Amino acid sequence: MEKRHQEYLEYYRARLKKYENNPLYPYSYQSEKALYQGIASSENLEEFGQKVEEDNLAVKSAISLVKDQETARKKLYHDLKEDIRLHAPSRILNIVDSFKTDMELVQKISEIEVEVNIEITLDLFTHQINYDLMILEEIEVYQSAEVPDEWKKEINQDRPQKIIHQGHKEWNEVVLPHAQKWEPDWQFNFDLIWEERHRRLIPIPDEVLKKRVRQFKTYRGL
Structure with missing residues (x-):
């Protein structure tokens, strides 16, 4: 040899x-x-x-x-x-x-990865509620704060409403357009919050999360 x-x-x-x-x-x-x-x-x-x-x-x-x-x-x-x-x-x-051929193999795998990466990107928009949890708590604190009568309108109403207004604006001008670049008809899917891959990342009890979901809808105008 x-x-x-x-x-x-x-x-x-x-x-x-x-x-x-x-x-x-x-x-x-x-x-x-x-x-x-x-x-x-x-x-x-x-x-x-x-x-x-x-x-x-x-x-x-x-x-x-x-x-x-x-x-x-x-x-x-x-x-x-x-x-x-x-x-x-x-x-x-x-x-x-x-x-x-190996070229066929590489090309098709690349195409599939690109397609699925878009699906993953859209799925990750579900995490928006995770990012908003502290703001939702802040709104709740303002709305439920016990303050003298002369401060009630500013603390219990005006301040939380200002935050909510900003939440609507950011959603419609930033979050929604970004998601719809990938899928023109995209809308937030609340059912996904409860799927295991998303739910395990939110360290609060179900009852508290249900309340936060309602607050999230108000905050983001959904």
């Missing part, structure tokens, strides 16, 4: 060992095994090159790595109940075996 052939053999053996006995990479192990067996059974590098081309081994190796990575990502997002982020690995796995 020529020196260069031996070096390639050792290289593909090392690639195979990288995935051996690793439960996260079953597809990669099989594809690397095929490459290693291909070069080990070849008389020379030219013969190996023909095997790689005829059996599309390089592309199959790339596909296998994607399948392993996306399978792991899918399980993670499923376990975390990250329903929107789950879309990318699910869509990729549905079509990954259909690709014939």
